[in-house]
Amino acid sequence: MKIQEAMSIYEKLDILSDAAKYDVACTSSGIDRKGDGKHMGNTVAKGICHSFSADGRCISLLKILFTNECVFDCKYCINRCSNDVPRASFTPEEVCTLTMEFYRRNYIEGLFLSSGILHNPVYTMELLYQTLYKLRNECQFQGYIHVKAIPGAPQELIDRTGLLADRMSINLELPTSESLKKLAPHKSRRTILTPMRQIQNRMEQNRQELMVYRQAPRFVPAGQSTQMIIGATPENDFEIVSVAESLYQKFQLKRVFYSAFVQVNEDSELPALPGGPPLLREHRLYQADWLMRFYGFQASELLSAKRPNFNVFLDPKCDWALSHLEQFPVEVTRAPYQTLLRVPGIGVKSAQRIVKARRYGALSFGDLKKMGVVLKRALYFITCGGRMMYPVKIEEDYIMRNLLSVKERLPFDLEHYHQLNLFDDCGVAR
């Protein structure tokens, strides 16, 4: 369908934001950049979410595709070339206008620009570059820009684009190369990992340049990220977190995002998911992701080839603690920071507060509570001043029963979630 000419910007935005919504990465974090005092925009390292859509996901950036025309035929994607959906393309000017007008009303932190493959990867990447160039140099936009690197685009073009963007990402799409071959015939592990490596190397080189000359232009200062679709292919959780771990270690990614598979196409290669997208699984993977990034856990500690999937009923940290009871209880007034972090109910902030506050004197359970420790979880694993909060047994079954009776706060309604899984009856009280 080619109806571009007659289309209003409203219709285009409707089509091209709808087509971009399955991309997860909407964060605007990773870089602090003060305004220059003349032109519009700054960035905040923590990132700012400006709104939340009806699915509870954050809206931080104007997340759009440049075009949803695509020559690829990835089976999971709504924009695959064999689908008959309305197609549209923005012009660079339209993207600039939308970004600037939304930004100055404080609707957004910046732009997230992705695209289908129009004609070929080189042509598409060139269009993205042109758009960013205009936005940075003609509109003098200083806010956040996250841009997709198109697999198969030449390195020189990605280099130029990276100097204009804050974050770049290339989607891994699926955890293993076999799955990729099956569902995304036009993509391969190589065309995805090659540019990822290039960006990593260029960032390293840029660090050297900045050491020599502080004013040197910065290349992708907020780092690169990627995302994987969860539940479209048969990989288990252990494989997925292992892939994520190696991406963090070998490619120095800032974030690996997970996207619960949403069935938008009918295809014999795709699984049927009568229970809707695997949200609980996605949630557990994110919890594990946090444990790996901020709590010093390794993938192999959380799961193993023998126990390849996360516990549905317990979060990964409680699960880990229960199978390592020999390391507990921990004395909060003396335990090192890294040990505190491993206690269920103690987070990064509360662990930091404990370490600082205990220099001033004794701590009580009441103090811990005020510092943000979730005692109903932590009480089985800690002593404070040599005493436990209540006389409890350090015994797996007993603690498990008690932890399960404390309702875990999930981002969605578990009952609803279970009801939908007609054939996956777990039959355990929440």
Place this chain on the structure above:
Amino acid sequence: MGEKTIFLCEDSTDGIFTGVYDAWASRLGHGNVKLALKEDMNYELFARYLEVEPDGEKAGKVADSLRRKLGDEDYYHIYCAALSRSREKADYIYRTVAAGLSGGRQGAIMQNLQNPAVCRVFELSRTTGNEAHRYFQFLRFRELESGVLFSEIRPENHILPLIGEHFSDRFPCEHFLIYDRTHRMFLAHEAYKQWVLVVGEEPDWEKAGKVSEKEREIEQLWKGFCRSIAIEERKNLNLQRQFLPMKFREFMTEMR
């Protein structure tokens, strides 16, 4: 034990810091003084009341020495607590300052969360700071006919001083006004100038009602975007409400 002296401060950072100064300078001893806010004070028996006249110079001295002796971070916590809506904040601040400046260990007082007053100041600061951050997120401007960006908010704490820096750094080239309906105050920013607080003036509601020609179109585009970006299969209004509570939605373009 002697009679307690209660210093009545005005509800402003200057007022509270002047109170801290006067109470400290009175040399009555920390145990014998108390700070309270002037308005709706419940008067105690057997106490002497002293009105504190806000004094920029005294307040400045307190702010300077807090910054110097406790460090910027602790000063910022105390400053945020002074902007909170709590009625007891003045005394908590005094106790925290007293703890911070006395004793062998100066500085980093905000880490001493076992001290009840410090803990309260920390909580107040966190609440106020969090609310300010909510307005980095959810404040919305509309463009008036004159090209000025106008925004209304209804915060619980007095957060205007905390958000001025962020917005004027972000939009140096814009004229903008933020009106705080709770405290009836303005934050006004003229392009390329320093932002200022304007107290005791109502906005010109007639002008504020007339938006520019483009405004409606941009609003429609934004509303459409917020609709189409949601994934139907993941619809979760509870989660949306958790992150974006109802009280912030009153003036949000996409929620109207």
